[in-house]
Amino acid sequence: MSQTITRFAPSPTGFIHVGNLRTALMNYLIARKNGGTFILRIDDTDPERSKEKYVDGIKEDLTWLGLHWDRVERQSERLEKYHAAAEELRAKGRFYEAFETPTELDLKRKKQLNMGKPPVYDRAALSLSDGEKEKLRAERGNGVWRFKLDHTRIEWADGILGDISIDAASVSDPVLIRGDGQILYTLASVVDDTEMGVTHVVRGSDHVTNTATQIQIMQALGHSHPSFAHHSLLTGPQGEALSKRLGTLALRDLREQGVEPFALLSLMARLGSSDPVELRTDMESLIEGFDINHFGSAPTKFDVQDLFPLTGRYLQTRSLQDVADTIAALGVPEDQAAQFWAVTRENIETLHDLKGWWRMFRDGAEPVIEEEDKAFVAEAMALLPEGPFDESTWSTWTAAVKEQTGRKGRGLFRPLRLALTGQEHGPEMAAVMPLLQVVKARA
Numbered sequence: 313m314s315q316t317i318t319r320f321a322p323s324p325t326g327f328i329h330v331g332n333l334r335t336a337l338m339n340y341l342i343a344r345k346n347g348g349t350f351i352l353r354i355d356d357t358d359p360e361r362s363k364e365k366y367v368d369g370i371k372e373d374l375t376w377l378g379l380h381w382d383r384v385e386r387q388s389e390r391l392e393k394y395h396a397a398a399e400e401l402r403a404k405g406r407f408y409e410a411f412e413t414p415t416e417l418d419l420k421r422k423k424q425l426n427m428g429k430p431p432v433y434d435r436a437a438l439s440l441s442d443g444e445k446e447k448l449r450a451e452r453g454n455g456v457w458r459f460k461l462d463h464t465r466i467e468w469a470d471g472i473l474g475d476i477s478i479d480a481a482s483v484s485d486p487v488l489i490r491g492d493g494q495i496l497y498t499l500a501s502v503v504d505d506t507e508m509g510v511t512h513v514v515r516g517s518d519h520v521t522n523t524a525t526q527i528q529i530m531q532a533l534g535h536s537h538p539s540f541a542h543h544s545l546l547t548g549p550q551g552e553a554l555s556k557r558l559g560t561l562a563l564r565d566l567r568e569q570g571v572e573p574f575a576l577l578s579l580m581a582r583l584g585s586s587d588p589v590e591l592r593t594d595m596e597s598l599i600e601g602f603d604i605n606h607f608g609s610a611p612t613k614f615d616v617q618d619l620f621p622l623t624g625r626y627l628q629t630r631s632l633q634d635v636a637d638t639i640a641a642l643g644v645p646e647d648q649a650a651q652f653w654a655v656t657r658e659n660i661e662t663l664h665d666l667k668g669w670w671r672m673f674r675d676g677a678e679p680v681i682e683e684e685d686k687a688f689v690a691e692a693m694a695l696l697p698e699g700p701f702d703e704s705t706w707s708t709w710t711a712a713v714k715e716q717t718g719r720k721g722r723g724l725f726r727p728l729r730l731a732l733t734g735q736e737h738g739p740e741m742a743a744v745m746p747l748l749q750v751v752k753a754r755a
Contacts, residue, residue: 316348318512320374320381321501323355324366327562328373330580330614331516331546331554337580338514338543340379341602344595348511352381353504356388357495373563377573378595385508387500394495397503397533398488401459406532407488410437411448411455433458433484457489459499459529466524471541472607473517478524486525502526506535514604517542541604544584549615561616570662574598575622584612591625624661638663642670652747655739676750677734685727688717692728693751701745 318339322332343350352374356362374381387394401407410433412420421431437455440448448455463481470476488499505513505526513523520542527537546554554561566576574593581598582589585606592598632639632653639649656669681689692713697705710728714720729741732751738744 315509316343316346316512317351317508317510318343318348318514319351319353319505319508319510321353321355321504322370323358323361323497324363324370325358325361326366327369327564329563330561330566330576330616333377333563333576334543334546334580334583335515336374336379337377337577338541338602338604339512341581341599342512342514342604343382344599345602349382350379351383351385351508351510353385353508354387355497355500356386357391357394357497357500359388359494362388369564373567376563376567377577385504387495387504390500390504391495393503393507394500397499398457398495401488401529401532404532406460407457408437408460408485409445409455410458410487411440411445411452412436413452430482431484432482435460435485452491454491454493456487456491458485459488459525459532461485461525461528466527468523468527468537468540471512471514471539471604472544473520473542473609476520476524478521480524480528483521483525486522488529498522498526499529502529502533505538506530506533510538512539512541514541514543516545517609518545541607543607544609544612546583546614547611549613549617551611551613554614566616566619570623570664571619572623572626572662575619575626578622578626579618583614584608584610589618589622591622593626593629620661627660627663628657630657635663635666638666642667643674644670648747651743655743655747659739672733673744673747674749676748677732679732680730680734680736682727682730688719689727689731691717693731696751699749699751701748703742703746705745706742 320336320339322328322336328336340350342348352371354367354370356367398407417433420434424431424434437458438460445455461480461483463479465477466480467475467477486498488496490496504510515523523540523542530537548554563576574591577598578592579589581592581602585603586608587601587603587606590601592601627635632650635653636649639653640646644652652670652673656666660666660669679689692709695712695716696709710724713728714724717724725741726736729738730736732741732748733744
C-alpha cells in the first residue's frame with residue numbers, strides 16, 4: 313500500500329478562517345492517522361494578491377493549532393512545471409486559445425439561458441483560423457487557454473458524497489491560463505497533486521465540478537487521480553450563508569477572543585459528522601477519533617458561541633503550571649496563585665475572564681444589595697471579622713449572622729454573596745474569602 317499523502321493548499325491572499333481550517337484539519341488527520349505525509353502547499357501563483365504576511369500568518373495559525381506540516385511547497389517556485397504540462401496538453405490537442413471578452417461571454421450565457429440551454433462555453437474559438445487568431449491577438453492581446461473536455465461522463469467514488477457522475481458536456485471547458493499568462497489553480501493543482509503523489513484530497517463541496525475537470529486533465533496528462541472527498545459547506549447557526557462572515561471568523565480573531573486550540577479542533581473534527589462533539593485534550597485522541605466516512609453532505613451549522621463552553625471545559629483540565637505565566641501577568645502574588653487558579657478554573661470560559669476575577673479579589677466588587685436586604689447586609693457586615701480571611705471565615709461568619717438575625721438557607725447566603733462579590737453564582741465562598749483583599753460592602 314502506497315504512503316498516504318495529503319495537502320492543504322491555501323492562497324496567501326488573507327488569513328485562515330474556520331472554513332479553511334475544516335479542510336486543513338481533515339487532510340491533516342487523514343495523513344497522521346495513516347502514518348503519512350501532510351504537505352503545506354502555498355498557492356501563490358497570483359503575484360498581485362499573494363502577500364508574504366499572509367504566508368507567515370498561515371504558518372502561525374497552523375502552528376498555534378498544532379497542525380505541523382512535513383514540508384512546505386510554493387507554487388510560485390514551480391511555474392516551469394505548469395508550463396511544461398500546458399505544452400503537453402497543446403501537443404495532445406487538448407488545449408486551445410480563446411479570445412472572447414467577459415462581456416461577450418456574458419451575452420452568450422444569457423442567450424443560452426433564454427433558449428433553455430445550460431450556459432456552457434460554445435467552443436467558438438476552435439473554429440478560428442490561424443489568421444483570425446493573429447488578428448484577434450493583435451486587437452485584444454493574448455487569449456485565455458482552455459482545456460478541451462471529452463464529452464463523456466466523469467465518475468468517481470467520493471469519500472463523503474458517495475458515487476458522483478457528471479456529464480462533461482454540461483461543463484464549460486475550464487480556463488487554465490489567463491490572457492496575462494497567469495497559471496490558474498486548476499492546472500497548478502493537477503500538476504502538483506500528481507507530481508507530489510497526493511493520495512487523498514479533501515475539500516469543500518463547492519469544488520465538485522472543479523474536481524470533475526481535474527480528473528480529466530490528470531487523465532490527459534497520463535496520471536490516475538487521488539481519492540476525493542468533498543465536505544459540506546458551513547452555514548450560520550440559523551442556516552444562513554456563512555461565506556460573507558468568514559472574514560470575521562479568522563483564526564487569529566478567535567485566538568484573540570481567548571478560544572483555545574483544542575476547543576476549536578474538537579469542534580471542527582466532528583462538526584457535520586454522525587459522531588457527537590467531544591472535547592479532546594491531546595492530538596493523539598483527536599486523530600484516533602476521526603473518520604472521514606462519518607461525515608455527511610448536508611450543510612453544516614457553525615456557531616462561534618459553541619467554542620466558549622468547550623474552551624472553558626478545556627481550561628478545567630489545565631494545571632497551574634499550564635497557566636502560571638498568565639496568572640503572574642495579572643499581578644497575582646505567587647503564594648496565592650494556586651488558590652486563585654483552584655477557585656477560578658471552573659468559573660471561566662476563557663483565560664481573559666481571569667482578569668475580572670483578580671480585579672474583584674484585589675479591589676473588591678461593586679456590591680449588589682436588594683432593597684429588602686439593606687438592613688440585613690449592614691448588620692451582617694458589622695459582624696465580619698477583620699482580614700486577612702481564611703477558609704474558615706465564611707462558615708464562622710455566616711454562623712454568627714444566622715444566630716443574630718435568624719436568617720438561614722438562601723435568605724442568608726445569597727445576599728451575602730451578592731454583597732461581597734456582586735454575583736449571584738460563582739465559586740464556593742469558603743474558597744473565595746481568603747482571596748478577598750478589599751470588601752467595599754462593609755463600608
